[in-house]
Amino acid sequence: LDGTAKEHRINYPKQQRSLVRYNYILDVAATLFASEGYENVGTNHIAAQAGVSVGSFYRFFSDKEALVTALVERYINRLDESLPQVTDTSVPMATVVEAMLTGVLEFDRHNASFAQILTTTQAGQLANAAITIHLTLKGWVEQMLKLYFPSVQPDAIHLCAASGMGIVKGMLTMTQPPDLIPFEVVLEEMVVTLMAYVEAFMRKHAS
Amino acid sequence: LDGTAKEHRINYPKQQRSLVRYNYILDVAATLFASEGYENVGTNHIAAQAGVSVGSFYRFFSDKEALVTALVERYINRLDESLPQVTDTSVPMATVVEAMLTGVLEFDRHNASFAQILTTTQAGQLANAAITIHLTLKGWVEQMLKLYFPSVQPDAIHLCAASGMGIVKGMLTMTQPPDLIPFEVVLEEMVVTLMAYVEAFMRKHAS
Amino acid sequence: LDGTAKEHRINYPKQQRSLVRYNYILDVAATLFASEGYENVGTNHIAAQAGVSVGSFYRFFSDKEALVTALVERYINRLDESLPQVTDTSVPMATVVEAMLTGVLEFDRHNASFAQILTTTQAGQLANAAITIHLTLKGWVEQMLKLYFPSVQPDAIHLCAASGMGIVKGMLTMTQPPDLIPFEVVLEEMVVTLMAYVEAFMRKHAS
Amino acid sequence: LDGTAKEHRINYPKQQRSLVRYNYILDVAATLFASEGYENVGTNHIAAQAGVSVGSFYRFFSDKEALVTALVERYINRLDESLPQVTDTSVPMATVVEAMLTGVLEFDRHNASFAQILTTTQAGQLANAAITIHLTLKGWVEQMLKLYFPSVQPDAIHLCAASGMGIVKGMLTMTQPPDLIPFEVVLEEMVVTLMAYVEAFMRKHAS
């Protein structure tokens, strides 16, 4: 964004012991970010809470931003493992959509800060993180749409995926204050909305 | 959120000259927040950019947070003036929805930081601001829904409004990076989505 | 003390109306200093509390320090009027001492901040004020001592007066937190102490 | 005083190196307070003068007030070590009083700001410090008086101690401007005053 492009580096641990520490720091950071807000959580605080020294923290992460990058990477890896893979259209799309949304909501429940980071719109260190997750998920959605609607133009697919992402991200916040709507209810409304949208969209864009 | 509830006060200017300054500071702040991110913009920076001294800044706003409160107040007042009032159902709902969404998108285009603040999910000073706008808008949506669906249960109305807000907030971000989808396109998709959702929702909740 | 010697000026009001304002500002300031502490009371605060503009405040007093100077002047003028004048030794010294101490304690009761300013030892704007009152009172004490002990050396008189001032200033604070000893009790102990001290002192310094 | 009771914390250093720094900062602060006045000395100023960074300053002291608290603690610990302990009445009281006063005056000579803080009467951050030292010293005086006058009522002991404290605090300022009376002289006058006062007091309160 500003060209100064500091090099943010993550030192991926090779030892087992280090790996545990590394992951624990990420856990602690994610939890703190969720409850206090990213800007209100210092690196010293994270390190202390994780039971390591700041020095150790900076051996793993060159930067506060590198920590976020690592967090995002882990989110994406875990999502990749836990979300259903769709390779053929033998299953009705509604089923797939429901499975994916269930997966995402479930994922958010077990991965602190996920939705908060994904929905960040304020410029700042979190912004790039949000974009990375957004683009990854949107790519997956596009793949799925292409599978189910092979004859639809790429541009339309892209638009549909972007809208879908917007809908999911927006409705994801319904579980949080001030709405505090239960997960299952949100899930149901999400499925309804997405299916209704996709159907209407495809009716219009069917070649 | 934490009960300490510092008293944030805004000194509403009475003189014309002051009113201009007051509004100008809000303009500058909103613009800076949009480009740099709330946490990266200092009060000294805002004051300097607005061509006033920090002291003057603090004559208007007791706090950095009071500035946000004032910004939110102004957003709400302006929205109240510019969004269409719906008092009867002589117009088809689709028309109303389209008019409102057009209004909101148009509003965001002319009021820097509006969508960013509205979609803030990170804990911090912006959180309360986001909630205030959210609740206000949701209230308006509920009113409209009650008008068109007088026989539907309040709980259902509330859920529908909350979902609608989620959808709009989520899709509002499509105009921003990395999607950068044109306003008119986003508007169209929003209308489709909302109408499709409401229709499906009401089919289920019709008494 | 530091050579920069800014010129602190008081604009003594000539009009009756102004005089009332002038005195009222001093009253308000003294009261605020007593309850909040000199450094915690701003000139804007004083002006507002006194119902005048800051501009008016600065027409009377060139400085915050000039205000203190004026306060001290007024203390001294009022003390000069209310403390008993001693011109001959027809009255026993104990009676005079008691009358003077009664006067001082009474004075403190009706003149906010008097004791606090007099007993200030912290360097700062109050220091000069404290010294001025101290020197004035000490001068009066010296005069009285000379009258009763005409044959004692000036140096001894000076030392005795200085000690007396120390004793009075120190015991004056007994009425305040944390001791909170009643005025009459403090008065009694002061008289006892001073008389006992002077007697012992003079026994030693009688030529 | 106002109930808001911020938690002032001191980080007592455990390493030798840190302890030296910690004490040096206190030394520097005390010296600066003495010459410039507490309110005129900033934390940055103290840190710079002590040759440490502000950050280091705040590692030791959570607050400017915590610094004062630490200073007071150190005063009290050092006084406890250097003032004579009185456990029986084998020594005449005059001797004990003289020894204690010598100790206090000597202490003030080697511990910058001691008397100034002890005699602070202005509301503000120093006020609590002053009260703490005052109460501690008064407690010691009471103990001593009880020892020498076991049959006197506690209330009378308390009043006598309070007066004694007032006398000492007041006369302590005689060594400072504008009086500048030599230590030995002040000491002598103090002893005379206190002994004369106590004698007169006890004559009256002997049961």
Add this chain to the structure above:
DNA sequence: TATGAATGAGTATTCATTCAT
């Protein structure tokens, strides 16, 4: 003469980051 809006240098405090041990 009176007003009070405006000024801006100054203050306490935080926090990402470094580096000697």
Add this chain to the structure above:
DNA sequence: AATGAATGAATACTCATTCAT
């Protein structure tokens, strides 16, 4: 490798004082 003491630039906010009206 690991530690955590140390750094200092940066930030929110205050307040004595000025000056245009």
